[in-house]
Amino acid sequence: MPSCEEVRDERSSYIDGQASLLHRMMLRAHLAMCERCHRAERALRDTVDLLHALEDEPIEEQS
Numbered sequence: 906m907p908s909c910e911e912v913r914d915e916r917s918s919y920i921d922g923q924a925s926l927l928h929r930m931m932l933r934a935h936l937a938m939c940e941r942c943h944r945a946e947r948a949l950r951d952t953v954d955l956l957h958a959l960e961d962e963p964i965e966e967q968s
């Protein structure tokens with residue numbers, strides 16, 4: 906189970922769909938049990954959705 910700090914670090918890649926399946930499963934399990942991370946993830950997701958809605962250009966892959 907990832908720690909809150911790891912969840913915070915991985916959240917962006919998780920939301921952008923760049924995290925591995927195993928990573929996403931672990932993050933989702935943590936978010937389901939951790940109210941603090943769950944709320945933070947919701948807020949970040951809303952922000953990302955807003956950014957994506959404002960940008961028509963595809964997101965560049967970051968290596």
Ligand SMILES: [Zn+2]
Nearest residue numbers: 908909939942
């Ligand atoms: Zn947490």
